[in-house]
Amino acid sequence: MQIRNSSDWRDALPFELPVAAADAVPGDPTRCAGCGPESEPWPREALWVVKHRHPTNPAGFVRFYCADHKPTPKLAPAPAAAPERARRTRAASSAAPRKVAAPTIPERPAVFCPDCFVQVPATGVCGMCGTQVF
Structure with missing residues (x-):
């Protein structure tokens, strides 16, 4: 048996990218994850929502942040480094001696x-x- 997640507004959020909470999901005031549970609730217009990756749940988890605690977006690595690395590995593999495949014995x-x-x-x-x- 495989347990599946239900579909809701969190599925539309990108991972690790802050989105205005009022645009993502309007609603009642809520607390900032960085301020703590004893803090006063913030209006949705003053909060940011971020969907984080989770090691065992592919859907991730969502947290609300005020402007002071909003995490910086994590950017993907520059694509210029990848072709250079690929060129080096191709050059190294062409210089190395190639192994000859073992002869195959036909099946009876x-x-x-x-x-x-x-x-x-x-x-x-x-x-x-x-x-x-x-």
Whole structure:
């Protein structure tokens, strides 16, 4: 049995990117995750919502933040570094000696007993009736 998450407004949020809470989900005032549970609730217009990645839940989890505690968005690495690295690995792999693949041994064709119609092992003797098959 596989447990699935229900679909709601959190699915539309991008991971690790702050979004205005009033735009994402309007509603009642709520507390900032950075201020703590004893703080006063903030109006949704003053909060940011961030969907974080979770190690065991692919849907992630959502937290509300005030402007003071809003995390900075995590940007993807620059794409210019990837082609250079690929060029280096290609050059290194072309300079290295190539291994020759081991020769493949063809499989023995399947032999069937003419009386029992079962496959005969490599010994040539049928396991059902004992007939010698060549």
